[in-house]
Amino acid sequence: MPIFWCLVRRGPALSAALALIVLTGSSAAQEMSAPEVKLEVHGGKSQFYIGERIELDLVFRNTTPNPYMLNNTIYGDLADSVQITPTNGWMRWQSRSGHDYARVTELGATELRIPMVLNEGFVFKEPGHFEVCVTTDRLSQGGDLLHIKPHGPVTTNEVGIDLVPMPADVEAEQLKSLMSEIGFADLHTRAGSAAHKEAISRLATLQGDGALRAKIRLIVAEDGDMRQVTREALASTRSLPLQLSLLEAAWKDPAIPPVYDLRDALQETRALLRGQTLPGFVMAGPAPDKGKAAKAAEEHKADMEELLRSLPQRSGESRAQAAYYMMVDRSLPAEDLAAVKPVALEEFTSMNETEQHMLLETAWPAIRDTSLTPVLRAMLSKSPTDKDAIARLIELDPQGAKDYVIRAVCDRHRYVPLEAVAALPDATLPEVDGCLGSLLRVPTSNPNDPVWKARVELAGRFASASILPAVRQGWKDPAQDSAVLPLLLRYSPEEAVSLIQERHNQDVLLFYETNSVFKARAASFPAQLTKMLRHQLQDGPDDQVGTAAYELSQGGAPEDCFLIEQRLAKLRADWSSRVDEVTSAAPDSPAAKARQLEVELMSDLLGSKVWTLGDIDAAQLALGCLSDQCRQYGKRAHGDFPF
Numbered sequence: 275m276p277i278f279w280c281l282v283r284r285g286p287a288l289s290a291a292l293a294l295i296v297l298t299g300s301s302a303a304q305e306m307s308a309p310e311v312k313l314e315v316h317g318g319k320s321q322f323y324i325g326e327r328i329e330l331d332l333v334f335r336n337t338t339p340n341p342y343m344l345n346n347t348i349y350g351d352l353a354d355s356v357q358i359t360p361t362n363g364w365m366r367w368q369s370r371s372g373h374d375y376a377r378v379t380e381l382g383a384t385e386l387r388i389p390m391v392l393n394e395g396f397v398f399k400e401p402g403h404f405e406v407c408v409t410t411d412r413l414s415q416g417g418d419l420l421h422i423k424p425h426g427p428v429t430t431n432e433v434g435i436d437l438v439p440m441p442a443d444v445e446a447e448q449l450k451s452l453m454s455e456i457g458f459a460d461l462h463t464r465a466g467s468a469a470h471k472e473a474i475s476r477l478a479t480l481q482g483d484g485a486l487r488a489k490i491r492l493i494v495a496e497d498g499d500m501r502q503v504t505r506e507a508l509a510s511t512r513s514l515p516l517q518l519s520l521l522e523a524a525w526k527d528p529a530i531p532p533v534y535d536l537r538d539a540l541q542e543t544r545a546l547l548r549g550q551t552l553p554g555f556v557m558a559g560p561a562p563d564k565g566k567a568a569k570a571a572e573e574h575k576a577d578m579e580e581l582l583r584s585l586p587q588r589s590g591e592s593r594a595q596a597a598y599y600m601m602v603d604r605s606l607p608a609e610d611l612a613a614v615k616p617v618a619l620e621e622f623t624s625m626n627e628t629e630q631h632m633l634l635e636t637a638w639p640a641i642r643d644t645s646l647t648p649v650l651r652a653m654l655s656k657s658p659t660d661k662d663a664i665a666r667l668i669e670l671d672p673q674g675a676k677d678y679v680i681r682a683v684c685d686r687h688r689y690v691p692l693e694a695v696a697a698l699p700d701a702t703l704p705e706v707d708g709c710l711g712s713l714l715r716v717p718t719s720n721p722n723d724p725v726w727k728a729r730v731e732l733a734g735r736f737a738s739a740s741i742l743p744a745v746r747q748g749w750k751d752p753a754q755d756s757a758v759l760p761l762l763l764r765y766s767p768e769e770a771v772s773l774i775q776e777r778h779n780q781d782v783l784l785f786y787e788t789n790s791v792f793k794a795r796a797a798s799f800p801a802q803l804t805k806m807l808r809h810q811l812q813d814g815p816d817d818q819v820g821t822a823a824y825e826l827s828q829g830g831a832p833e834d835c836f837l838i839e840q841r842l843a844k845l846r847a848d849w850s851s852r853v854d855e856v857t858s859a860a861p862d863s864p865a866a867k868a869r870q871l872e873v874e875l876m877s878d879l880l881g882s883k884v885w886t887l888g889d890i891d892a893a894q895l896a897l898g899c900l901s902d903q904c905r906q907y908g909k910r911a912h913g914d915f916p917f
Contacts, residue, residue: 309336309381313408313430316389320433323440324401325481325510328392330433332408336381341417342425345376346388350502351554352395355409355427363400363437367509367546370395371554378419388412393479395554397510398437405432445482452477453488474499478507486511490520493535501535505552508542518543526580528587531595540577541570571605578605585617594621598629601637611640619645634662647671651678658682661694668697676700683732684709692731696794703736710737711744721751727787734760734791742766756784760791767800774806785825792829793883799829808834811841816867820874827882835885839895842875846898856900869901876907 316329332354336342347353351371358364379386390408398404409429416422455473460466474497477485489507492500500507511517521540524530542552550566581596588596597618600606606614618641622630630653633641647670653663658681668675679698682690683706710733718726726748733741742765749758755773762770777784792799799807807830810822819841826834849856849868859865876899880892887895896908 307338321436330390332388342381343378343414344381345412347377364398368552369554372556374557407432471499478503481512531592659688659690665694704738707741715744715747721753727757730757739765760788767802823878827878
């Protein structure tokens with residue numbers, strides 16, 4: 275049960291805190307022995323100008339004989355719940371964040387302080403006296419990470435702060451001083467970088483028009499520290515209509531590159547003008563309001579159309595950035611992107627590496643063009659294992675890409691991922707036997723070394739049988755078996771099947787690299803492996819059936835579909851008289867395992883890379899399902915199938 279020390283206000287005349295503690299039975303003893311948690315103004319400062327950073331400290335101290343741990347992570351936003359009274363004179367511009375990570379430390383008798391900045395979630399608009407308290411769930415009971423449990427929320431005492439208007443001359447002087455610090459900070463030194471960041475954070479909270487113009491200049495300049503506090507800087511502005519006007523003017527100005535931060539600034543300013551609270555960071559939150567999302571999408575589309583209209587007036591970096599941004603944004607219709615494509619192709623070499631790779635990776639269908647072939651070759655001459663460049667070169671010029679693939683596969687310093695080069699039409703590249711063999715014959719100190727495993731996959735895709743002796747020299751640990759397996763299945767299938775049969779654990783992970791390599795080769799499994807998997811499917815124990823069915827659905831033959839259907843029918847016949855038992859089975863019971871196997875067999879039938887079953891097939895298979903989990907696989911594209 276939480277301890278509440280929040281001030282309860284009955285009216286302006288009542289300024290004393292009324293402590294309300296509800297304690298009963300053994301719970302009372304637990305709460306009375308909780309660590310001390312209090313809120314303090316930082317550095318003793320409780321009076322602030324409107325527009326100053328308001329810093330508080332959460333203070334923790336373990337005054338009990340029991341061990342406690344403290345999440346002392348500084349998230350850079352308000353991860354704790356803040357309550358402010360009275361409820362007028364301020365606005366909440368950003369909701370509480372919810373992070374999925376924490377750094378914890380042992381809480382002892384020495385005070386531990388966690389700084390809080392109210393501006394990270396609130397903007398004070400009017401002068402007055404305000405009382406603030408915080409509810410935190412940073413405490414955990416226990417003395418080590420393996421044996422801790424959350425203590426539950428604790429609410430602190432209240433602290434009072436006083437806000438007074440910032441005189442215009444004071445703000446002007448602060449702005450002048452801060453801009454001087456920002457301009458002269460040496461970002462090549464630790465002290466200079468820290469001074470720059472501190473000055474930006476104080477500029478962000480200033481509310482006047484002069485500060486607003488300075489903020490927008492830094493946003494347009496893509497200042498890294500301003501990027502970290504842009505939302506706070508936008509929310510703190512006194513005149514949101516002026517802010518929107520200035521941002522829109524910058525967006526439309528052909529001389530100003532349309533940077534990513536500018537787009538977000540426009541969207542967030544419009545939301546603030548509508549009185550919306552911007553969402554704090556959460557890993558998984560509620561679905562966005564459909565009406566608000568539709569309005570934001572409509573406004574963004576209008577911004578992109580404005581950008582398209584301004585494209586003929588743009589030149590240099592502004593032209594390149596506009597073309598890049600429209601291609602990766604993808605909010606414009608196909609006919610508009612087609613009009614942008616020639617500009618993006620012309621400006622491609624003037625873009626930085628990140629932008630080039632974004633276009634190759636995320637905007638490829640829209641920008642795909644044979645004119646990029648020499649550019650891709652130049653990129654690979656500079657970086658032979660560039661996965662995006664080599665994958666697109668193979669697509670545009672498969673024959674001409676061969677030498678680049680050989681060079682990438684043979685690179686001693688970096689490896690190219692299999693999926694980047696898999697589409698090369700050549701079945702083998704004997705040219706890589708020597709270079710790959712020299713790298714793979716050296717035993718690795720770490721049997722799970724991802725680089726060694728990645729290169730063995732490449733050998734399974736491109737090398738000839740002559741590489742096997744070299745691979746055997748470096749293959750010293752069972753942890754390497756799964757990586758070597760596709761190479762063995764290709765050139766020594768009997769040995770590969772014997773290896774699989776010797777393994778006690780024959781789950782899908784053993785075949786992970788095999789599935790990748792055989793997919794890259796567009797090849798079926800060898801007859802020896804198919805024979806073993808079919809035997810396990812038809813006559814093996816249930817723990818082998820699931821793996822065997824899945825592997826046959828990935829690398830078997832079309833007739834294996836019928837075999838999996840037969841095994842599914844047998845499973846259903848065995849449990850048809852105990853359907854209720856299957857439905858309500860406890861975890862790990864035979865009935866629960868049967869339920870899971872049915873789901874796996876349905877998934878294998880409908881998700882195969884070897885055959886295709888349509889919606890009607892799926893619905894028919896689902897008619898005999900033992901459980902609702904299985905029936906879900908019958909709802910492929912239609913929701914009205916008869917089961």
